[in-house]
Amino acid sequence: MKETAYLLQAALISAWWVGLASNEAFFAAFQFDEIPSTAFWAFFAPDVILIAALSTARAYKQNSAIELVILGAFAYASLYCVNATVLTASGYLPTGLMLVGLTYNAFLCFSDLAFRASSTSMAWNAIKTLIQTVCIWTMALVIVPYVILDAFGSFILPTPGIWLLVGGLLFGGFSLLGLTSAYFMVRDGAGTPLPLDQTNNLVVSGPYHYVRNPMAISGIGQGLAVAIIFQSVPLLIYVGLGVLVWQLVVRPIEERDMTRRFGESYLEYCRHVSCWIPTFGRRAG
Structure with a gap:
């Protein structure tokens, strides 16, 4: 790995x-x-x-x-x-x-120290998840894109048109997916989406019933939407690098930790639910 x-x-x-x-x-x-x-x-x-x-x-x-x-x-x-x-x-x-x-x-x-279980308080986990979402979205979808666009001298406010419409619709849809996934993480996982403050239970409900990484899909989709809105190749490369790092680095380490914590239940879940492509009509376990 x-x-x-x-x-x-x-x-x-x-x-x-x-x-x-x-x-x-x-x-x-x-x-x-x-x-x-x-x-x-x-x-x-x-x-x-x-x-x-x-x-x-x-x-x-x-x-x-x-x-x-x-x-x-x-x-x-x-x-x-x-x-x-x-x-x-x-x-x-x-x-x-x-x-x-x-x-x-x-x-x-220090990847072995990066994963730890969260508090089981639903209210407290909901508050922490909200804070995490605001911070991560602000950094990944506002600050980093602005820095990239500014560095390449291509920061121009988007004007009304097809690209803004398509990007806006995609951003809204993927944001809704991310928020829905976070909700099920808090409700059924007794934790938060952040690996440093992860769930206590294996989540197989909501979007997780159809695909194993809905939050990663949400983040990638949001980044792609921002790249479309600004019609920016550097932002598209930024998103592509994010996909590469998640697939080759983060995912294997996270899956190893999930296997260690949930054992056969998680392995059975993986056998029925795809990592990236939704599998409709199948039971998640």
Whole structure:
């Protein structure tokens, strides 16, 4: 599971540097005002050696020390970027990307600690779920898209038309799916959708009766809707990367934890209900 995650990381970092070297607009989107580009290229060798190369090595050899070195490299790069953003009031995209990388690697290093059961209080779980939803939607569907659009100089308020209509309808539909899924998580799961504060019971009702990951589908659909509204290729790539990371990294780790906690009940559920494609007319268990 981790092997795939580190191999994906190595591939994405390599592709990122290729993009920086081959496309001026892509390179410009990741720069800080008043900091010369030579300072940016100074990170090339450390990035390739300490992150890309070591990620490849970790993909083929299990070693916790390598994981911690990679995490430390991301921590240093993240601190540099945060400081550069504070000093120049720019570079929000590279800083955000480094912080995402830092979080990603912290999750890989300490994934066993990332899943814990929630309180069984329905009222308290409902409040926490509402707070989680507001925070995650604001970050993933407002702040990150704005930073991406602004970095590529393509932030223009959408005008009335077919794209706004289609995107708006999709966003509304997928948002309703997400809220409905969260409701069943709280009601029948005695927990919240967040892995750090997860359910106590296996949820097979509501949308979960037809598909195993309705909340992931909801988030992907919402992101796709935002990309359609702004007619943005960078946002479409952002959504595609989210799908890739969820499918190859988050899902296997989450499913391993679900199997550990719910055993045969979860395995039986998986045999009857698809991960991504709704299976109508079948019993979820």
